[in-house]
Amino acid sequence: MDALREAAVDRQVAWLFIGLFGALVAATLGAWWLGLRADSPPRLARQEVLWGDLRAAWVGAVLFWIAWVLGAAVATLLFGFVAFLVLREFITLTHTRRADHRSLLLAFFVVLPLQFVLAGSRFFDLFTVFVPVYVFFLLPLLSALGNDPQRFLERTAKIQWAIMVCVYGMSHAPALLLLDxxxxxxxxxxxxxxxxxxxxxxxxxxxxxxxxxxxxxxxxxxxxxxxxxxxxxxxxxxxxxxxxxxxxxxxxxxxxxxxxxxxxxxxxxxxxxxxxxxxxxxxxxxxxxxxxxxxxxxxxxxxxxxxxxxxxxxxxxxxxxxxxxxxxxxxxxxxx
Incomplete structure (x- = not known):
């Protein structure tokens, strides 16, 4: 490991991807072998979950390789796209009303892209406070302008934390690419x-x-x-x-x-x-x-x-x- 640590970047990248894809091939073969022995409903159910995890791992590994080849800007875009999908799923699990449409539009089409632009631009001071300070104060105002007080606090809190988890949390992954x-x-x-x-x-x-x-x-x-x-x-x-x-x-x-x-x-x-x-x-x-x-x-x-x-x-x-x-x-x- 000390030798790997001192190796050139190109060699480290090569060994990293050889190890990554080699482990995925071994895991896939192991899952296939276990699937041959699955003869009961519980085992079949676990096998289905295992194959789902493996598919997600393969997709993630390929996307990681593509992001590495194409650079930090493309990687940031990929993470932003994933954040958009995750935010969409999070919102489907929460109770919202018509009065929240302004806040949701702001979340998807202003806050999300701007947060990733800040990450990609290395404005880390603003990047770390943009969502928990400015966005958290702005969202309740937009919802209040919708003139609907029913379950106002609950609705606002859910949208705030949807942004906090799916946008703010996810944006820190590509920000690691640009730490000097x-x-x-x-x-x-x-x-x-x-x-x-x-x-x-x-x-x-x-x-x-x-x-x-x-x-x-x-x-x-x-x-x-x-x-x-x-x-x-x-x-x-x-x-x-x-x-x-x-x-x-x-x-x-x-x-x-x-x-x-x-x-x-x-x-x-x-x-x-x-x-x-x-x-x-x-x-x-x-x-x-x-x-x-x-x-x-x-x-x-x-x-x-x-x-x-x-x-x-x-x-x-x-x-x-x-x-x-x-x-x-x-x-x-x-x-x-």
């Missing part, structure tokens, strides 16, 4: 890959542990699969993958493991929150074998990333002391 970290120029895509890898590993490990490790559910009415033990396994998986991929980051193994724990843990908690939203809307997620309305269940798959990306992005910035008033931290000061 010391000694890490031109390698921002590695940070995106690191984030997606640890979040996916934590989410899958948590799901597997939930099926095989007996424990009391934290909130049975929301999810019978979410337990603190399973969550702990997911966090451990995120930290482990973080260590294995530390050569793709500006961190040494210790800080890389910590970043994996933060991203993986926040991602699995985000998936749990989205499950609560789905239960409130009266729909079931992928674990219930029922497609979610809107973008055919995309919210299920990217919710961990939407919650983990802001945590990871700001943790990286804090680590290098980018915020005003923070001392610049070097790797040796944190055990690197």
């Amino acid at each position: 970290l010391p000694g890490y120029a031109g390698r921002g895509a590695f940070l995106v890959f690191f984030l997606v890898a640890v979040v996916a590993a934590a989410h899958q490990a948590q799901a597997v542990a939930a099926r095989h490790v007996r424990a009391r559910p934290v909130a049975r009415a929301i999810s019978r699969q979410f337990t603190w033990r399973a969550w702990g396994w997911g966090v451990a998986a995120g930290g482990t993958v973080g260590v294995l991929l530390y050569w793709t980051t500006p961190f040494m193994p210790g800080p890389a493991a910590l970043m994996g724990v933060l991203a993986g843990g926040s991602g699995t908690l985000g998936a749990f929150v989205v499950t609560a939203l789905q239960r409130d809307a009266g729909v079931r997620g992928r674990d219930g074998r029922v497609s979610v309305t809107g973008a055919v269940g995309l919210l299920d798959r990217v919710a961990p990333l939407c919650f983990a990306a802001p945590v990871f992005f700001h943790s990286v910035r804090w680590f290098f002391g980018w915020d005003q008033g923070l001392p610049v931290l070097s790797l040796p000061e944190l055990g690197g």
